[in-house]
Amino acid sequence: MPDPTTNGTPSLAPVGRTRNALAAEVYDNLLDALMDGRLSPGDRLVMDRLADDLGVSRSPVRDALLRLHREGVVEPGGKRGYLVRAASDSDIHDFYAARMAVEGFAAELLQGAGADAWVFLRDLLESLSAKATASVRESFEANRLFHRGVVEVTGNSYLVDMFDTIWNRSRTALTYRDFAAAYPYDEFVPEHTELLDALERARPKTARNLMVQHITGGLDRTRPGSSE
Amino acid sequence: MSPFAAATRSVLVVQPDHEDPLDTFDSWFRDEGLTTKVVRPFADDPVPDVADAAGLVVLGGDMGANDDAAHPWLRDVRALLASAVEHDVPTLGICLGGQLLAVATGGEVSRGSHGTEVGAPQIHARPEVEDDVLLSAVSWPARFATMHRDEIVTLPAEAVWLAESSMYKHQAFRIGRHAWGLQFHPEVSLSRFVRWAEYIHDDPETTQRVQKGVAEFAATTRYVATATEPLARRFARVVRS
Numbered sequence: 001m002p003d004p005t006t007n008g009t010p011s012l013a014p015v016g017r018t019r020n021a022l023a024a025e026v027y028d029n030l031l032d033a034l035m036d037g038r039l040s041p042g043d044r045l046v047m048d049r050l051a052d053d054l055g056v057s058r059s060p061v062r063d064a065l066l067r068l069h070r071e072g073v074v075e076p077g078g079k080r081g082y083l084v085r086a087a088s089d090s091d092i093h094d095f096y097a098a099r100m101a102v103e104g105f106a107a108e109l110l111q112g113a114g115a116d117a118w119v120f121l122r123d124l125l126e127s128l129s130a131k132a133t134a135s136v137r138e139s140f141e142a143n144r145l146f147h148r149g150v151v152e153v154t155g156n157s158y159l160v161d162m163f164d165t166i167w168n169r170s171r172t173a174l175t176y177r178d179f180a181a182a183y184p185y186d187e188f189v190p191e192h193t194e195l196l197d198a199l200e201r202a203r204p205k206t207a208r209n210l211m212v213q214h215i216t217g218g219l220d221r222t223r224p225g226s227s228e
Numbered sequence: 229m230s231p232f233a234a235a236t237r238s239v240l241v242v243q244p245d246h247e248d249p250l251d252t253f254d255s256w257f258r259d260e261g262l263t264t265k266v267v268r269p270f271a272d273d274p275v276p277d278v279a280d281a282a283g284l285v286v287l288g289g290d291m292g293a294n295d296d297a298a299h300p301w302l303r304d305v306r307a308l309l310a311s312a313v314e315h316d317v318p319t320l321g322i323c324l325g326g327q328l329l330a331v332a333t334g335g336e337v338s339r340g341s342h343g344t345e346v347g348a349p350q351i352h353a354r355p356e357v358e359d360d361v362l363l364s365a366v367s368w369p370a371r372f373a374t375m376h377r378d379e380i381v382t383l384p385a386e387a388v389w390l391a392e393s394s395m396y397k398h399q400a401f402r403i404g405r406h407a408w409g410l411q412f413h414p415e416v417s418l419s420r421f422v423r424w425a426e427y428i429h430d431d432p433e434t435t436q437r438v439q440k441g442v443a444e445f446a447a448t449t450r451y452v453a454t455a456t457e458p459l460a461r462r463f464a465r466v467v468r469s
Binding site: 018020021022023024025028113114116117119120121123124145152153154155156157160161 | 350354355357358359440443444450454455
């Protein structure tokens, strides 16, 4: 039977992991290494060596590196290789500004989301509380998942996709280290509970401002003074 | 109906439980030009041969995938699923249907080790989804409604593992080219889900999970629909092609 999509030739697909699946796995591996500090800004990523280390052929490694390049995580450096990009102050600033646009708008829409949205967001916060204090990395994840929840209840999958794009691109070593150094994760639950309390009482425009202020607080801790 | 639809094709739908109908998938299938023939073995409908069907859907149910003593027809449904895989008939097993597909092709299902999973949790794609003709229709990670006690402990040896949640790892898999098993319920509407929740009278922890799960699905139901409709339509296109 013919395949309903145009890409790929299913009749020729081998059993086991295909190039696309392998590339996705290499990409996840590299992002993990960036997040836990095994890779740092300025480190060189050589295609042949990565392929050897990961035990895969060069094609999926090249695909993964091209994707990271498109996403601004690495930049071409040297022969057949890339450099881990250092996030500049303007990268950090743009990350927070993009968050304010998407998540601020999501907060503005919350009023229309109904009573279940507030129950869900409070349950979500509670379920993430243990994660938030487990480690810096887990705390970053807890924060991301809570904020994604606010966007998810808008029901707008375009906004959720934009949220994912913004947050994926933020996962460079420098952003993560900034987060590690500056984020007071023992305040995760009280800070977000306070945010929810305020959002639930707020009119839409005020809700947007509350979310923008909350995000600005993160920027101030990451890059003191840069939000002015 | 799509102007590109070929002659109307009939999908065989096996419904093991009165309370688990095709629900939202019914209108999406019809919109894609498919007709359905629903078989209810719990009401003594005989399980037919798969050869005449353009596709097969096996829905969820309250019983376990191995409860042959109480529901002898489960054996026939598993045989039907094995036959569909053998003849490359596009097949979708949902919740119990997915568990039956797993057992029919060499996997193992038993009582879930982490208790009842209920709500609309985030489901994460495995890298293999990039090449999967059905699940690549969805933007991952996604949220799907779910409500199950049993789990697929071991996937069949030939299965391609496609998706996981933080609670139960075997959320989606494929056998061969066109047979999928899903642990979650992409077809269920919120109102039907709330009805299911009302049937659960269990220990206090499970009851609390159910309450939270209903709120989770209610809060995210529009977002969930952005994943379920493309999934239904893509499956219909696989059937049609």
